[in-house]
Amino acid sequence: MSAVVAMNEETRRVEQFNDIVANIKPLMTIGKGRNQRVITGSAVVPLSLCFVDSRYQGMRTHKHLNRLRNKWDERKLTPIILVWHPEEHRFAIVDGQGRFIVAGEKGIDRLNAIILMDAPEDVDERLKFEAEYFIGQDSEVENVKPLEKHLSRVIIGDGAAVSLDKLLNKYGIKFVDTKGNREESVLGSYTDTYSIVKVHGEKCLDFIFSIIDNAGWNKETNGYATFVMRALREVWIAHPNERKEIHRFLSKELRQIDPALFSADAKSKYPKRDHRASCVLYVEDLVCNGLGIEKKIYVENGKKVKISK
Known part of the structure; x- marks a missing residue:
């Protein structure tokens, strides 16, 4: 130049x-x-x-x-x-x-x-x-939380949000932007619930909500707690061929206890496990022992592992 x-x-x-x-x-x-x-x-x-x-x-x-x-x-x-x-x-x-x-x-x-x-x-x-x-460029930025995006996701036709919204209305469930114990008919975690329907589909979430509803846990404190939702999700994933039997069994079995007792029993049986992992194992035990089917879930080093035949 x-x-x-x-x-x-x-x-x-x-x-x-x-x-x-x-x-x-x-x-x-x-x-x-x-x-x-x-x-x-x-x-x-x-x-x-x-x-x-x-x-x-x-x-x-x-x-x-x-x-x-x-x-x-x-x-x-x-x-x-x-x-x-x-x-x-x-x-x-x-x-x-x-x-x-x-x-x-x-x-x-x-x-x-x-x-x-x-x-x-x-x-x-x-x-x-x-x-x-x-x-400090992002110190004053208030991120939009997943649950705050829900209505917008429904409007634009996000499949997971539309399915979630339909099931929330079907079962009369609400979600709130607070932490701690949940009152009746309130989700424990919007983010976890959205993830369930996004990854595993509407049928999985309907399976979970329906069992909770049949068991009367929808009227209990923490009936939709994360430890409940994840436990039901895992048995749905692990036993694809027995889902109808499991649905009928858990709908009756869980009516006999409330979510707090369920959580305490799971922790008592698996005291050295993470709380959510102990709930997964406890539900797996209930289902497999009650229906006489093979166990397919155990937890190793805090991570969930499926045992294939």
């Missing part, structure tokens, strides 16, 4: 930077009257004017970059966050390195950006300012 061409490109870059700065739209101001100043603004910024400072972002591994590539949707992109470097006529990225990388791969040459306009002028202090922002 000749010196003249390089000079012309540098001149265009400086002009482009100055034009963006001159047209930044104020977003947030502080102070009043003459003391009022803009601390954040918005602009559409060419990727060619952006850079990532490896001094504080050099160890970023981007474990989820492929997910961003595969689920890329311009409508869902949040603006990247920039700090201007007027002496270099470019912008440092303090939040959005992944979007910056993937946008370039997708042939996109510019992104919406929020520009932090109150960064220190001193380069050393500005570096600390940027590093501090980078560290």
Whole structure:
């Protein structure tokens, strides 16, 4: 590249930077009257004017970059966050390195950006300012919990959510965003329940809910507790050819005890096992001893293992 061409490109870059700065739209101001100043603004910024400072972002591994590539949707992109470097006529990225990388791969040459306009002028202090922002970039983000996504999943036709919603209505079951003991007809864990229907299908979850309902546990505290749901899920998985027999047997057998006693009996029989694992083993014992069928579940080193013939 000749010196003249390089000079012309540098001149265009400086002009482009100055034009963006001159047209930044104020977003947030502080102070009043003459003391009022803009601390954040918005602009559409060419990727060619952006850079990532490896001094504080050099160890970023981007474990989820492929997910961003595969689920890329311009409508869902949040603006990247920039700090201007007027002496270099470019912008440092303090939040959005992944979007910056993937946008370039997708042939996109510019992104919406929020520009932090109150960064220190001193380069050393500005570096600390940027590093501090980078560290805390997600500290004020409130992630949407799985149960908070339920209605949206139903609307968009998510198969697992639709099946779950149908069964919740069928059996009159609710879910809540709290931890601890559950009142009657309340799921112990929305996430676990969604996972059951997503991985094993609607029939598996209907099997579980129906047994709980027949046993009267739907009216008991913790009737839909995780230790109950997982135990019933595991016998459904382990014994595909005996599911109808198991359903009839457990519907009657579990009517004789409440969930709290069931949990205590399981722990008493397997005191050295994890609580949820002990419940799985206890239900397996009930079913296999009661129906005279072969046991197919045991737990080794805290992990569930199936024994095949």
